[in-house]
Amino acid sequence: MTQILEIRDLKALAKRRVPKLFFDYADSGAWTEGTYRANEEDFSKIKLRQRVLVDMSNRSLETTMIGQKVSMPVALAPTGLTGMQHADGEMLAAQAAEAFGVPFTLSTMSICSIEDVASVTTKPFWFQLYVMREREFVLNLIDRAKAAKCSALVLTLDLQILGQRHKDLRNGLSAPPRMTPKHLWQMATRPGWCMKMLGTNRRTFRNIVGHAKSVTDLSSLGAWTSEQFDPQLSWNDVEWIKERWGGPLILKGILDPEDAKMAAKTGADAIVVSNHGGRQLDGAPSSISMLPRIVDAVGHQIEVHIDGGIRSGQDVLKAIALGAQGTFIGRPFLYGLGAMGKEGVTLALDIIRKEMDITMALCGKRNITDVSRDILAE
Numbered sequence: 001m002t003q004i005l006e007i008r009d010l011k012a013l014a015k016r017r018v019p020k021l022f023f024d025y026a027d028s029g030a031w032t033e034g035t036y037r038a039n040e041e042d043f044s045k046i047k048l049r050q051r052v053l054v055d056m057s058n059r060s061l062e063t064t065m066i067g068q069k070v071s072m073p074v075a076l077a078p079t080g081l082t083g084m085q086h087a088d089g090e091m092l093a094a095q096a097a098e099a100f101g102v103p104f105t106l107s108t109m110s111i112c113s114i115e116d117v118a119s120v121t122t123k124p125f126w127f128q129l130y131v132m133r134e135r136e137f138v139l140n141l142i143d144r145a146k147a148a149k150c151s152a153l154v155l156t157l158d159l160q161i162l163g164q165r166h167k168d169l170r171n172g173l174s175a176p177p178r179m180t181p182k183h184l185w186q187m188a189t190r191p192g193w194c195m196k197m198l199g200t201n202r203r204t205f206r207n208i209v210g211h212a213k214s215v216t217d218l219s220s221l222g223a224w225t226s227e228q229f230d231p232q233l234s235w236n237d238v239e240w241i242k243e244r245w246g247g248p249l250i251l252k253g254i255l256d257p258e259d260a261k262m263a264a265k266t267g268a269d270a271i272v273v274s275n276h277g278g279r280q281l282d283g284a285p286s287s288i289s290m291l292p293r294i295v296d297a298v299g300h301q302i303e304v305h306i307d308g309g310i311r312s313g314q315d316v317l318k319a320i321a322l323g324a325q326g327t328f329i330g331r332p333f334l335y336g337l338g339a340m341g342k343e344g345v346t347l348a349l350d351i352i353r354k355e356m357d358i359t360m361a362l363c364g365k366r367n368i369t370d371v372s373r374d375i376l377a378e
């Protein structure tokens with residue numbers, strides 16, 4: 001491949017460079033993957049108004065997300081096992097995001113720890129929290145994020161129980177991964193990936209091992225993770241988490257206007273319209289199809305962001321036009337990371353920036369803060 005021009009090119013390259021079980025983990029949805037596909041397909045149904053003979057000079061994509069200045073309305077989404085797409089993946093992605101001027105969000109289920117990412121960045125990043133049954137561990141995670149000077153906490157609401165992803169089951173993916181002959185063969189056919197992984201000691205869930213009470217090594221990790229997601233998580237839990245955190249709070253996983261109204265009452269700073277990338281409730285509507293209804297319901301009370309299905313700068317622009325103040329991208333930056341490491345993450349961001357900038361101009365707008373539903377065709 002001589003030229004990488006779109007996110008699909010990075011996806012194709014990542015597929016060749018990342019072992020199958022880890023590539024499939026990132027590139028999969030629950031059950032039939034109907035919602036996963038709808039997240040992408042529904043963006044293509046939204047059409048743009050072409051405008052001509054307007055001043056297209058001096059354009060700007062700069063805006064804010066939860067009051068923080070960003071070079072464009074895009075954040076890197078929290079994604080589990082990022083450090084298995086490429087060695088030290090979370091650290092490299094965070095550095096790329098910082099240089100680009102957009103937020104990076106570290107997942108609880110990351111390979112590199114909060115402290116690892118803090119050690120290689122100079123500006124605050126965001127931290128995503130899963131609420132586990134072991135409350136002492138959760139409180140410790142929040143305190144560690146505060147100590148690392150994370151500037152926002154992203155509380156995920158839609159993973160009280162784990163959706164079934166057929167690809168992961170067929171690939172035998174587990175936490176920690178089992179090294180079967182099939183897995184060893186998959187890794188052996190990706191020598192570049194193997195060499196980089198051999199060069200790091202970050203190959204487990206470093207936010208968990210050594211921090212959770214009963215998890216001291218890889219052998220105890222699997223049992224802990226399988227039983228720790230809390231099915232009793234409720235709106236009441238948001239209050240104590242917000243109080244313990246004490247900083248900007250984003251609630252991720254809102255897909256219904258009634259839930260959006262409940263979220264707005266918590267005093268959180270923003271919500272993320274999300275179906276977990278199609279990885280939880282298969283058969284749920286796409287994120288972009290629900291965005292206008294949620295914006296109409298609560299957009300005057302709380303900042304609204306979105307994730308799920310974004311594969312281009314045009315998708316970002318469409319989301320902004322429909323009322324989102326910010327977007328989160330997961331798979332696009334993972335494809336870049338798996339394909340080319342830190343350089344690939346930067347390239348993914350640059351592709352999205354260029355596509356958004358050119359499209360905005362051709363729709364007759366010079367500033368992202370002026371984009372509204374009037375750029376969309378009827």
